[in-house]
Amino acid sequence: MDDQLRNEEQTGTSRRSFLKQTSLMTALALAPETVLKAAEKELDEKIAAVIETMPLNVVINGVKQSVRIEPRVTLLDLLRERLQLTGTKKGCDHGQCGACTVHIDGERVNACLTLALTTEGREVTTIEGLADGDNLHPMQEAFLEHDGFQCGYCTPGQIMSAICCIREGHAGTPDEVREYMSGNICRCGAYSNIVDAIMDVKQGGKKI
């Protein structure tokens, strides 16, 4: 219960109540709809700044990040817009394409459907966290070797997903790889080369 009370405080419920009572809000409630519409976006942002940001502590690619964010910020937007980790891509933003695939505590997830606050205390790995200096991760090497991409937009998600596909033990056969990579769409159609790259890494037997 203590935890809950603490969280109640963090959400700034009292600030929200206060805001609702301000004269600004009263004035807005009486304003004509057209004026409101025009002001909506800016207003939204201003309220966002006042109402609630919450603290988040999360380890990203081995670096501890402490930020304050709105509850509606997704992990994907936190990475791209706040931390400038733009390697993780926004494709559909609805969990359908897999371009935003990252690892949370070693498991692949869609960052676009993950509210950033839910990652408190977790470890996130993105495509930027794979290489060791100039030494690429074996899966990155394999994608280069096998031409596992054309435009490259889905590639970070493909690579993050591919690593887990092997770690999970789902890369026994090309068919199994196809099934377990089905959450990553490639519009260029580099699928066959992606499967080759994954099978190559799997057969290489390197720890990934």
Next chain:
Amino acid sequence: MKQFSYVRVTSPDAAIAAVSKDKSATFLAGGTNLVDLMKSGVTGPERLVDINRLPLTKIEETKTGLRIGALVKNTTVAEHPLIIKHFPLLSLALKAGASPQLRNMATVGGNMMQRTRCHYFYDTAMPCNKRAPGSGCGAIGGFNRMHAIFGASDKCIAVHPSDMCVALTALDAVVTVKGPKGERKIPFGDFHRLPGDTPEVDNTLQRGELITAVDIPFNEVAGYAHYLKVRDRASYAFALVSVGAALSLKDNNIADVRLAMGGVAHKPWRLKEAEAFLKGKKATIENFQEAARIVMAPAKSQGSNEFKLTLAPNTIVEALKLAAANGNI
């Protein structure tokens, strides 16, 4: 996305209290459906109560079956040795659903709570009685090839997309929920509901009630199980029609059988009449076809989904054939 406040709770009681007292609050588990609906403007809770840290993450063997905590991830259930041993149908169904990434996020309780839905539900420019009660149904007389052939109403013809729930209804699972008035148990078949005049209500949960666990009683049908999902592409798509079939055979006689379908109704569709017909019969194609005929008697096409009237019985027969031939994985 509409703004909302966020609270992270660490006990079921705190979670229940937080949602009971606030009509605009809702639980957040894996978020794979809820966050998506919020982004699309289909739903807009003012407060999210994050239940992901609650201690509901175990799979345990009880005297009578297995108990799965509501927050066990779909992947964990699908890969768990006890589940694979006792309820292979559940494992197969889960693996047929969504993508590996989504299954890593989605929980058992959350899978049950995903909305029964269709494209009109998602498209806020279109009428939808489920999203906006009284606004009409865009799918009736519209594009409805994905839609229901059983149990639809003149208010809603959407289908429940879960694969997991098809298996759980076939396996006679029981849902434990806890709410402000205490704990109660809901047979899985009574958890989801048909649309009737209130399609905005997908299930029989009361405000503030939290799913805590799902119990599956041991049975004799683990040996012969198959989940057959027919969809527009080979993987990662909702079912047009899916069939979960599990049976036990003694000298080619069907001693026990469980059958349920997905993609055909507002809720997972258990086929009890067909089960009753098959019990004690020989496992033959003719009997499977007769079972399918029994199932299809009340089926009704909406127009574009006419093909389901042929696809559904064929899928039932094929699933039973594969199950009987030990199509177990």
